[in-house]
Amino acid sequence: IVLVAAVVGFVFRHEIKTNFESNLNLALRDYNVTADRHSEAVDTIQRTLHCCGVQNYSDWERTEYFTQRGIPRSCCKSQDDCSEEDLKNPSKAKLKVFVDGCFFLVTSTMESKMSVVAGISFGIACFQLVGIILACCLSQYITNNQYEMV
Numbered sequence: 001i002v003l004v005a006a007v008v009g010f011v012f013r014h015e016i017k018t019n020f021e022s023n024l025n026l027a028l029r030d031y032n033v034t035a036d037r038h039s040e041a042v043d044t045i046q047r048t049l050h051c052c053g054v055q056n057y058s059d060w061e062r063t064e065y066f067t068q069r070g071i072p073r074s075c076c077k078s079q080d081d082c083s084e085e086d087l088k089n090p091s092k093a094k095l096k097v098f099v100d101g102c103f104f105l106v107t108s109t110m111e112s113k114m115s116v117v118a119g120i121s122f123g124i125a126c127f128q129l130v131g132i133i134l135a136c137c138l139s140q141y142i143t144n145n146q147y148e149m150v
């Protein structure tokens with residue numbers, strides 16, 4: 001199962017990227033101030049990876065949240081130097097927020113860690129395979145050396 005999951009993940013990696021991008025776009029579109037899971041996930045990604053939007057920070061200009069409050073504070077390089085007026089003005093915001101998009105950073109981070117995940121999965125699969133082979137050998141040994149029933 002582990003090997004099949006790894007192969008399926010490798011074969012369908014482009015579909016996984018496409019789904020992630022569309023879901024990230026939906027999360028931006030539905031972003032709001034109330035603490036729902038999608039908004040928290042967007043904020044966490046933007047803070048952790050120092051990115052803003054899907055392709056770049058200007059993706060926020062097409063959202064309803066931008067018309068009300070501007071770009072979210074999770075995009076700010078420095079929380080102290082980021083006013084709401086700056087976040088509502090895209091030309092000023094460019095100097096105050098991360099300009100790189102999150103999609104490229106997330107996918108490149110995943111791809112860089114994929115070799116580690118693949119190595120660990122392969123190691124676990126090998127240990128499981130050795131266990132299966134030893135169990136078959138033990139079963140064969142028990143079957144060949146049955147004692148006489150009394």
